[in-house]
Amino acid sequence: MKFPHLLAAGLFACLGLSHGPAAQAGWPGDRPITLVVPFPPGGSTDMIGRLLASTLGKQLNQTVVVDNRAGAGGTLGAAYVARAKPDGYTLFLATTAHTIAPAIYDTLAYDFIKDFVPVTTVASLPHVLIANSAFPVNSVPELIQYAKTHPGEVNFGSAGIGSTDHLSMELFARSAGIKMEHVPYKGDEPMLTDLLGGRLEVAMPPSGIVLGPVRAHSVKALAVSSPQPSAYFPGLPSIAKAAHLPDYAFKTWYALMVPAGTPADVQARLYQGVTAALKTPDMQKGLQTISAEPGGEPSKDVADAIVQQTRQWREILKSDK
Known part of the structure; x- marks a missing residue:
């Protein structure tokens, strides 16, 4: 696995095995x-x-x-x-x-x-850009166009302020030149519950959270956030390709x-x-x-x-x- 977006070559000494404190004798021993x-x-x-x-x-x-x-x-x-x-x-x-x-x-x-x-x-x-089944968009370009014609009316959910769901979507909105309203939740599960219930339009949670709903077609999957498509979501394009945003990538x-x-x-x-x-x-x-x-x-x-x-x-x- 290669480290995702925003990486640089390593400069740190690996683990510092020749220096530093000595290990506690018998670790981990009988302690959990x-x-x-x-x-x-x-x-x-x-x-x-x-x-x-x-x-x-x-x-x-x-x-x-x-x-x-x-x-x-x-x-x-x-x-x-x-x-x-x-x-x-x-x-x-x-x-x-x-x-x-x-x-x-x-x-x-x-x-x-x-x-x-x-x-x-x-x-x-990667993360997966999803929409609730009733939301009238079926692709990334359609979402961008809808957000442009309905500025500030599209709500996106996340696991909380500063979460990766939050920032993956903020970077997408910034790259696409659109504005959406952030609705933070206390975790991905309550966020996904509201999206499935139609109380939230879109989200971009980590792929593991939505693998089941995507395969069950209970949400609309629009694209993946990684630079290349994911084998776990066959037929789903990357946001970069679907929206012609070559600089967008997030994992x-x-x-x-x-x-x-x-x-x-x-x-x-x-x-x-x-x-x-x-x-x-x-x-x-x-x-x-x-x-x-x-x-x-x-x-x-x-x-x-x-x-x-x-x-x-x-x-x-x-x-x-």
Whole structure:
């Protein structure tokens, strides 16, 4: 898997295995490990987190418990982990949303670059532009035209302010030169419920959330956000091609992180555990069910991408204010 939009080459030393604190003896021993998922149950982050907890736990011969700490676009969970003891027993499933947050929120209780160390990516997936079945558009060009003739009358939903659904749609609207009204929800599930019920016109959630509704034809699928079409959605074009917006591309990544100061050999053991988990049939089948691609990038690539994306999101979003 290649890192999606806004990436640069790695500059960081991979995991710092020659330096840093020594690992806690016998880690993980007989203590369970907590994986903090910063979004509510039912969304793509939660799905991937639970799949990771199950498969990583088998690799480590220890229980990995998912702790959903949702709120404020994923930043509440991040703040909790940033304050946790860096001993390998509190892990964090970060997403693209955490590189977006510094451009959305004036103050954060943590520094995403300084307070965390990435272990590796777990998965990535595109988003899917969908409309409720009664909305009178059937393609991306039709949506753009409708929004232009009904400015401010089209509502789009998201999992919350600063979520990847939010920003994927904001970038689409900006690229297409249209204005739509943002309706934030507390997670993808309530948002999708309102869209299915006709109370919301459009949305662009991660593909894993809408795979079932798209295949059941209970929503109109218009396009995928990735640069190229997705094999999981045959016949569905990319937004870039459908709308003649060659610069538009968006994918969400999910990465396992630990608090800064976590012993280097614990990080190394986690990296080995995740990359081994990604090769298991359970993980591969699980990722396929939510239309996700496996990760496994070295820490150095993830760390550098985070620095680059955080800076570029700030430049993009601040320019719109």
